[in-house]
Amino acid sequence: MSFPWARELGALLLVALASLFLAIFIGHVPWVLMGGLFVYAFTGRYQLNRLREWIIMHPAGAPPDLPGAPGEIANEVYRRERELERRRDRMADVLQQFQRVSAAVPDAMVVLFQEGHIQWLNPAAERLLGLRSPRDHGVRVVNLIRNPDFQEYVARGDFSQALTLPSPIAGERQLSAQIIPFGDSLRLLICRDVTHFAKLEEVRRQFVANVSHELRTPVTVLLGFLEALNDPGTSCGDEWQPQFExxxxxxxxxxxxxxxxLVLSKLETSPPTSPEEPVKVPDLLWSLKRLGETLAGAEGPEIAIEADASLALLGNAEELQSAFSNLLSxxxxxxxxAGTIRLWWRADEEGxxxxxxxxxxxxxxxxxxxxxxxxxxxxxxxxRAGGGTGLGLSIVKHILQRHQARLAIESRLGKGSTFTCIFPESRMVRLS
Ligand SMILES: Nc1ncnc2c1ncn2[C@@H]1O[C@H](COP(=O)(O)OP(=O)(O)OP(=O)(O)O)[C@@H](O)[C@H]1O
Ligand SMILES: [Mg+2]
Incomplete structure (x- = not known):
């Protein structure tokens, strides 16, 4: 028997004994006993009603002073209520802190459901993206940020890279947007104002383009004269020949x-050409093979072609020729x-x-x-000795980027290398 029950039983026995004692003096034992028990039952009900009233009417206030089980219940309810209140306060503090931090963050933050509907956004998202809270909650983000590149970025689902796009409300500002999946099915869209970096990058590009352009003519002139002086027939004397060379x-x-x-600058600054033409890659490879054989000389490695003749590629023929010839050279x-070079053109599940x-x-x-x-x-x-500038693969990378393609490199020391340009399937053209 648990302690509260023993106490209740004790109280009941005490009432019964007191009634019995009274009955001995005044007689009418059954009536006095009944009266005693009635008083006992009534006070119990009365305490319960006080407890009920307190719980319903004043749950926040201190509990009434009740004896026995109702008193214990009241104290326990009061303790739990206080505990809940403390937790609520802590949660409110954390929430307030989070709101303050998210308001202070200069980057736009938008929480999206997996289907791209907006769940929450911070004040910077209003400033940079023109979104409004709570008006835009539940609206698909691609319906509000109507930039084609952004819409494709969201549809593609590959968020490993950030995307640069103009601000939807201030076109002169450049934003870097990236989506980060988190939790089970939520995504966080972060947009940062990168106007300053974009301007610096533009200055760098322009500088390289201008310097290269300005240097081109003087170098051509120098080369012309050096070529003439390098000629054994000139009167400069044989002792200068090595220096001129x-x-x-x-x-x-x-x-x-x-x-x-200059090629790199042009690739960086000019927009991709459109409309693009179907390039017959197998024909291109045959002409590249001839070029490679000339470069390698008669004793050079064998160049073999394995190409699916029915496959063409939608793109810029000149740029593709430049990229492929870089890889071949x-x-x-x-x-x-004694080695072999294989040019392999095909389609598979990757593209x-x-x-x-x-x-x-x-x-x-x-x-x-x-x-x-x-x-x-x-x-x-x-x-350098072989005439390389170290810019070839950068040019290849840029050309591939302009074709939404990527370069995969596999290599093993002493065994050989494979450079693969992987184009999206959307660029594939089947020739009938
Ligand atoms: N097929 C390959 N086998 C071994 N090393 C390679 C191969 N392709 C490229 N490399 C290495 O990668 C480096 C960078 O190549 P990249 O084409 O960018 O420059 P480069 O060939 O030196 O000069 P450029 O192409 O501008 O004339 C090369 O210097 C070379 O060391
Ligand atoms: Mg090269």
Whole structure:
């Protein structure tokens, strides 16, 4: 028997004993006993009613002073109520803190449901994106940010990279937007004002383009004269011949650098050409093979073609030719005469692919992530001696980006390398 029950029983026995004691003096034992029990039952009901009244009418106030079980219930209810109140206060504090922080954050933050409907947004989202809270809650974000690139970004579902887009309410401002999935099915859209960086980037591009452009003419003139002086028939004397040869070589290198920088600038600044034409890649590969064979010389590696003749690619023929020839010239330069270079054109579940695979010297894994950076060369001296500028793979990367394609590089030292351009299936054209 638990303690409260023992106490209740004790109280009942006490009332019965007191009634019995009274009955001994005044007689009428049953009536006195009944009266005693009635008083006992009534006070119990009375306390219960006080408890009920307190719970219904004043749950926030201190509990009434009640004896026995009703008193214990009242104290327990009061304790729990206080505990709940403390938790509520803590939650309110956290919420207030979060609201203050989210209001102070300069980046726009929008919480989206998986289908892209807006659940919540901070004040910066109103300033940068023109969204309104709570008016836009529940509306699909692509219906409010009506930028085609953004709509494609959301539809594609690949959020590994950020997207740069103009602000929907102030077109001169540039935003960098990225979606971060979190929880079970929520997404956080973060937009940062990158106008300043975009301007700096524009200044850098313009500077490189202008410098390259300005240097082009003087270098061409120098090259012309050096070519003439380099001619054994000139009167400069044989003792100067080695110096002129060196100057001529270096001037040629400068010209290549300037040409490559200009190509890069053009790729960075000009919009992708449209409409694009179906490029017959197999024909392109055959002409590249001839070019590669000339570059490699009679003793060079064998160049083989494996191409699906029914597959064409929607794109810019000139740019694609430049990208593929860059990959082929690299392969020729880094494959020994006994090796093989394979040009492989096909479609699979990943998209349409052009691979340039060689059995050459290969590249160490530590270099693979850097190869498309400007001026990055595994062996700078060797690349220079071979006429390389270190800009070839940057040009390839830019051209592929303009075709929504990417470059995959696989390589093993001493075994060879495979550079694969992977184009989206939407660019594939089947020739009948
Ligand atoms: N097929 C390959 N095999 C081995 N190394 C390669 C291959 N392709 C590229 N590389 C390495 O990657 C570096 C960068 O290549 P990239 O084409 O950008 O520059 P480059 O060939 O040196 O100069 P450029 O192409 O501008 O004339 C090269 O210097 C070379 O070290
Ligand atoms: Mg190259």
């Amino acid at each position: 060196l100057m001529y070589e270096q001037a040629q290198r400068m010209q290549r650098l300037i040409d490559d920088l 690299n392969a020729v330069r880094h494959t020994p005469a 349409v692919k052009l691979s340039v695979a060689d059995t050459g010297e290969g590249i160490g894994p530590q270099h693979l992530g850097h190869l498309t950076e400007r001026f990055y060369r595994v062996d700078t001296a060797r690349s």
